Amino acid sequence: MTVREIVKRFTFIEIFQGMSLTLRRLFSHAVTIQYPKERRHIAPGFRGQHALAKNQAGQAKCVGCGLCATICPSQCIHISRAKGQVDKYEIDILRCIYCGFCVEACPYGAIVLTENYEYSDYKKENIYMKKDRLLSNWDKYMPGKKGEEYFKKFWRPMSDDFGTPTGQAVWRGKKQ
Template sequence: MLDQVKGFSVTLRHLFRKPVTQEYPEYRRPVYPRFRGRHQLHRHENGLEKCVGCSLCAAACPADCIRVVPAENPVEGRVSAGERYARIYEINMARCIFCGYCELACPFDAITLGNDFELSEISRDALVYTKDMLLAKPERRTPSKSVELYDVPVQEMERVLGMYDVITATNPEGAPE
């Protein structure tokens, strides 16, 4: 009997607490700055594409989701800064595991991974991102946290997650403090 009261008292106590659940998409939780989301292809300041179509990203990709078809850069109306450019550059977002190896492999910093993770579509075909889509800014932006906050992760996580026990560098066992 006493055990039952004790048990329900926990339930009662939580009934009057502010819920920890965040209602998505009304509330979009910011991600960390180094969160790896949708890719972005970049241009030089003069408008030429940084990508020269070398396919090193495709070579590095463990999910085999990048397809690059290079072509000779036309003398009139150059596309990239090199002799070649990526005539076709496609990333299959349905396959991508967002590991960021393409970013590491790129010798020209032409591809980076952004923060955006809201990429769902109602058809698989729409998840194959073409070069134009990757060069354009993302339609939906996911907010990211400031770098300052990210640099102090323990307090930040505790603030967000409140009462939950957190495995941190200072508390490796995850034991309650």
């Protein structure tokens, strides 16, 4: 044991340091907030409840290709198609880890993670997201231009990002 450790042990210096920290905190501003009266500011791009995106005609963009379900590490997306359209689109939210892979994988920009985080419930079936609810989430949480801008702001790479870098050799085909 070093002299420094012996001094620490017999003078209780660490206990006094801890007590002084507690005393200082006692009179400083509280960091907790009184939810639900007060709410934190949610940063744009927060990964909350899912929504299925709609096009300008108000129809679901999803074509039911299943890429999102394939990439989902929790295997919580269930899709089926009938008559060339998405028949069933369901997300078992309780298994979701909000990784955002489904959004990244979708080639049509058809699924988003909205900023809504207030959807806890006492019944599991109320949290199980079905197609109609996911579509209505789009109207509720991604109104107007918000939905359009969502992908531009938060998700990369986009198709525009795949340009040819300056100076890179480009294949131009055989000259006839």
